[in-house]
Amino acid sequence: MPLANPNERHPTSPPQTAPPARFLELVADKLVATEVIFRQHLASDVPFIEEAGKYLAQGGGKRVRPALLLLAAQLLGHDGEEEVTYAAVVELIHTATLIHDDIIDYAPLRRGRPTVSQLWDNHRTVLLGDWAYTTSMNMALSHGRVEVIRRLCTATARMTEGELLVLDRLGVPDLSVEEYFEIIGRKTADLFSAACSIPSLIPTERPEAGAVLARYGKALGICFQLVDDLLDFTARESDLGKPVLSDLKEGKLTLPVLLLMPRLTAKARQRVERVLEDRSFDRVDPQEILDLVNTEGTLQEVEQIAGDYAQQARQQLEFFPPSTTREALEYAPEYLLSRRR
Amino acid sequence: MPLANPNERHPTSPPQTAPPARFLELVADKLVATEVIFRQHLASDVPFIEEAGKYLAQGGGKRVRPALLLLAAQLLGHDGEEEVTYAAVVELIHTATLIHDDIIDYAPLRRGRPTVSQLWDNHRTVLLGDWAYTTSMNMALSHGRVEVIRRLCTATARMTEGELLVLDRLGVPDLSVEEYFEIIGRKTADLFSAACSIPSLIPTERPEAGAVLARYGKALGICFQLVDDLLDFTARESDLGKPVLSDLKEGKLTLPVLLLMPRLTAKARQRVERVLEDRSFDRVDPQEILDLVNTEGTLQEVEQIAGDYAQQARQQLEFFPPSTTREALEYAPEYLLSRRR
Numbered sequence: 001m002p003l004a005n006p007n008e009r010h011p012t013s014p015p016q017t018a019p020p021a022r023f024l025e026l027v028a029d030k031l032v033a034t035e036v037i038f039r040q041h042l043a044s045d046v047p048f049i050e051e052a053g054k055y056l057a058q059g060g061g062k063r064v065r066p067a068l069l070l071l072a073a074q075l076l077g078h079d080g081e082e083e084v085t086y087a088a089v090v091e092l093i094h095t096a097t098l099i100h101d102d103i104i105d106y107a108p109l110r111r112g113r114p115t116v117s118q119l120w121d122n123h124r125t126v127l128l129g130d131w132a133y134t135t136s137m138n139m140a141l142s143h144g145r146v147e148v149i150r151r152l153c154t155a156t157a158r159m160t161e162g163e164l165l166v167l168d169r170l171g172v173p174d175l176s177v178e179e180y181f182e183i184i185g186r187k188t189a190d191l192f193s194a195a196c197s198i199p200s201l202i203p204t205e206r207p208e209a210g211a212v213l214a215r216y217g218k219a220l221g222i223c224f225q226l227v228d229d230l231l232d233f234t235a236r237e238s239d240l241g242k243p244v245l246s247d248l249k250e251g252k253l254t255l256p257v258l259l260l261m262p263r264l265t266a267k268a269r270q271r272v273e274r275v276l277e278d279r280s281f282d283r284v285d286p287q288e289i290l291d292l293v294n295t296e297g298t299l300q301e302v303e304q305i306a307g308d309y310a311q312q313a314r315q316q317l318e319f320f321p322p323s324t325t326r327e328a329l330e331y332a333p334e335y336l337l338s339r340r341r
Numbered sequence: 342m343p344l345a346n347p348n349e350r351h352p353t354s355p356p357q358t359a360p361p362a363r364f365l366e367l368v369a370d371k372l373v374a375t376e377v378i379f380r381q382h383l384a385s386d387v388p389f390i391e392e393a394g395k396y397l398a399q400g401g402g403k404r405v406r407p408a409l410l411l412l413a414a415q416l417l418g419h420d421g422e423e424e425v426t427y428a429a430v431v432e433l434i435h436t437a438t439l440i441h442d443d444i445i446d447y448a449p450l451r452r453g454r455p456t457v458s459q460l461w462d463n464h465r466t467v468l469l470g471d472w473a474y475t476t477s478m479n480m481a482l483s484h485g486r487v488e489v490i491r492r493l494c495t496a497t498a499r500m501t502e503g504e505l506l507v508l509d510r511l512g513v514p515d516l517s518v519e520e521y522f523e524i525i526g527r528k529t530a531d532l533f534s535a536a537c538s539i540p541s542l543i544p545t546e547r548p549e550a551g552a553v554l555a556r557y558g559k560a561l562g563i564c565f566q567l568v569d570d571l572l573d574f575t576a577r578e579s580d581l582g583k584p585v586l587s588d589l590k591e592g593k594l595t596l597p598v599l600l601l602m603p604r605l606t607a608k609a610r611q612r613v614e615r616v617l618e619d620r621s622f623d624r625v626d627p628q629e630i631l632d633l634v635n636t637e638g639t640l641q642e643v644e645q646i647a648g649d650y651a652q653q654a655r656q657q658l659e660f661f662p663p664s665t666t667r668e669a670l671e672y673a674p675e676y677l678l679s680r681r682r
Contacts (some may be wrong), residue, residue, distance in 0.1 A: 161472065
């Protein structure tokens, strides 16, 4: 189920002539430089870190957070090494969370390759993640700005809190929509927000742009997570690399089901609750849930809400004079969505 | 097996009239303040963090690192809130490593109480440790000193590297003495060293004292770890809360065995290697190993080396004019050793 063309709904959307790939073009050189720094800092005199670091560096990944940070820096007129360092830092923080996520999920694969915890063990994986977090903070210090570390630590703490809130509310059928947004705000959007606003901490003539860029990143991050949650209902298993409806099976209520619940009959609601209780589809067919969601149209509603957040992100950018960089940032939602389909 | 009285070997040791408890007396008020800050920062709006935080704060612990930091601050003439913050920070970093250690070891008990990973699960335990690390960095930022964070990040990264080196060399019978000291330096002594030297980063008339205090902390940390490793041979199981010779059983060679190996016949060496291979005492009786160690007298040699490091730590303090605070720091090795017997 592709997302509806946001232009149809939002008259201020950017013209469709510029392809989403444009998002990366303007910072292509800096992304290459980021990659070099990222790999340099994964080097170590500890054999395991050296080995695992190479494996992680070769793993690819979309480098969305570095790209956003570099574009935000460009928008503020920065053209130096400092923003490249920070771009590598946010990617390393993101990598650290993925390393620790793999322990948590006992996930055998990520991006089609065995995870660190599968290749080595939980013991090494915990320590590698700790090392990556600490190294990222150390890298971020290299330009001596306390405020940068503060923002990164706050975002990282909130990310961890978001993950813990997910666990606290696992299997709880009466999760509220407000709680859901609180959770995805912390878990995903705060690091996006930090990535976008950090360039404003490098001396600039427009320091007030920091709050604008933070709001841009936050709205973009929420949009990103909403679409990610939608994919659990709409993607084919082969595309996603995990079973469809796996969130529900793990006890996680996401927005499509949250919006659905109050509209269901007591009997239908019990069907959903049964999956949450069992943490399996042993007693309920996944198609049953998909039918409920499709009948009530909550997937389209969530798409609409994701589009609203994309739009909210774009509106923030009106603070800046028109430029190719601003245009690239306007395309970020589409770029992110195109990469996740 | 109590340690030999270091006075007998080291003529510059402090007089025995002052009891080791003196170590804590001079900073007793500040330790209480540290405890308050420590508990304040373990509070959170996330229910699990709040719950686990209370459990951790009540867990006690020797608060050795905060005491060292506060005494070093006093030695430099500081008497403010800043060093109290840093004292809470080093304790929180130490706590974070313990939380993640518990995942690693699947340890059921720590300090006689169930561990976090036993009470909750690996998933929450990883995240709680991450949260504690990040929160400690955030706390350390509150006085805006980049150099403090830099030192803490470096010590934390080296601690993680030390743990990973232990794993890399697990079960390897030809570990060198140099490698052993490199490992315990990173794993244990670098955080001691950071704790002792951080007060020199608060503006002081004697900034050159920083390097002296760093050396003091490093030597003290090595002494501490040597004695910890000795206890695996000398303590009774009931005191230690784990089986005697558990290091060897886990494949870890510590100094008493490292010194022993080259002196053994090929046949005797095979007995030790068999334990490393099997990771059990199924084919070799622990008493056999204890007999070898006792015959060769390597426990006494390690005691002597630990005493030398204690002495090396004390000698650093001669940089400072005599004072009750200096005296308390001179007693630190004895205090640490008395608490571990």
